[in-house]
Amino acid sequence: MYAQEVKSTGKAVKSLEEMTPEERVFQTRIDADIKIEPKDWMPEGYRKTLVRQISQHAHSEIVGQLPEGNWITRAPTLDRKAILLAKVQDEAGHGLYLYCAAETLGVSRDQMTEQLLAGKAKYSSIFNYPTLTWADIGAIGWLVDGAAIMNQVPLQRCSYGPYSRAMIRICKEESFHQRQGYDIMMKLVKGTPEQKAMAQDALNRWWQPSLMMFGPPDADSIHSAQSMAWGIKQNSNDELRQKFVDQTVPQATYLGLTVPDPDLKWNEEKGGYDFGEIDWNEFFEVLKGNGPCNKERMEARRKAWDDGAWFRDGLMAHAEKRAARKIAAE
Ligand SMILES: [Fe+2]
Numbered sequence: 281m282y283a284q285e286v287k288s289t290g291k292a293v294k295s296l297e298e299m300t301p302e303e304r305v306f307q308t309r310i311d312a313d314i315k316i317e318p319k320d321w322m323p324e325g326y327r328k329t330l331v332r333q334i335s336q337h338a339h340s341e342i343v344g345q346l347p348e349g350n351w352i353t354r355a356p357t358l359d360r361k362a363i364l365l366a367k368v369q370d371e372a373g374h375g376l377y378l379y380c381a382a383e384t385l386g387v388s389r390d391q392m393t394e395q396l397l398a399g400k401a402k403y404s405s406i407f408n409y410p411t412l413t414w415a416d417i418g419a420i421g422w423l424v425d426g427a428a429i430m431n432q433v434p435l436q437r438c439s440y441g442p443y444s445r446a447m448i449r450i451c452k453e454e455s456f457h458q459r460q461g462y463d464i465m466m467k468l469v470k471g472t473p474e475q476k477a478m479a480q481d482a483l484n485r486w487w488q489p490s491l492m493m494f495g496p497p498d499a500d501s502i503h504s505a506q507s508m509a510w511g512i513k514q515n516s517n518d519e520l521r522q523k524f525v526d527q528t529v530p531q532a533t534y535l536g537l538t539v540p541d542p543d544l545k546w547n548e549e550k551g552g553y554d555f556g557e558i559d560w561n562e563f564f565e566v567l568k569g570n571g572p573c574n575k576e577r578m579e580a581r582r583k584a585w586d587d588g589a590w591f592r593d594g595l596m597a598h599a600e601k602r603a604a605r606k607i608a609a610e
């Protein structure tokens with residue numbers, strides 16, 4: 281399986297013969313589906329790739345609270361408000377599990393936060409788009425959490441133990457998120473013509489950014505081959521994107537909504553949909569910091585970090601006092 285995947289992405293990855301004895305033991309374990317745990321030997325590149333991926337994932341969960349948090353005080357009913365609150369709290373929990381998983385690789389949460397606030401660490405571009413109407417909360421749950429599930433389900437089988445275990449719980453919660461979003465869309469399309477139009481408008485704005493969540497096309501994806509050989513990544517970006525389109529288009533049809541893509545067409549031969557070109561220019565612009573809400577999101581995170589300084593200091597002071605008391609008692 282390992283050799284075939286490397287070949288299919290067309291990038292050179294060391295063969296078993298070219299590896300050092302340590303690397304060979306490591307790769308053999310991965311090929312045998314045995315998890316790598318924090319104290320095991322691992323190549324520096326594996327550790328770095330995981331730190332980058334897990335911290336980016338954690339930051340996405342935390343920044344991802346902001347667009348939806350924008351609607352908590354304006355949810356249309358008490359029930360919707362309670363559901364949305366629970367969902368946004370789940371995302372905070374996801375961020376925390378993931379920061380903990382990354383910490384097992386020797387990076388601290390403070391370091392990861394510093395990298396985010398300095399603009400050195402990335403988070404998912406999708407969270408740089410604004411939530412203009414209540415329907416956006418439906419579209420995010422349905423499409424953004426839907427795409428997240430598609431990305432995260434294979435990560436439950438990731439070769440790094442702490443990351444794969446965090447993903448199991450996260451995936452369970454993501455499926456609730458997806459359903460709450462679809463439920464909002466169902467309600468809107470059965471409502472007044474204005475409400476249905478609002479749902480269509482949200483789909484129009486969130487469709488392309490959701491497809492971008494799977495990352496650049498395979499041909500331009502730099503890290504893929506090695507990540508696959510290391511069991512960090514199981515499927516290519518294009519494969520997952522295709523799966524998402526095939527699953528989501530019938531859901532849009534069921535809602536009576538139109539997917540905003542004139543080139544979308546069922547392809548009998550491949551048993552999936554063909555779809556139009558994605559505007560990768562936009563993707564890279566948002567990634568560079570030029571999306572509609574990049575500045576706002578970073579300002580909100582910086583403010584949260586600064587506002588929380590007294591609390592972190594208090595915790596540290598308390599921990600020091602306890603430690604001092606323990607020493608005095610000994
Ligand atoms: Fe999440």
Ligand SMILES: [Fe+2]
Pocket residue numbers: 371425428453454457
């Ligand atoms: Fe979610």
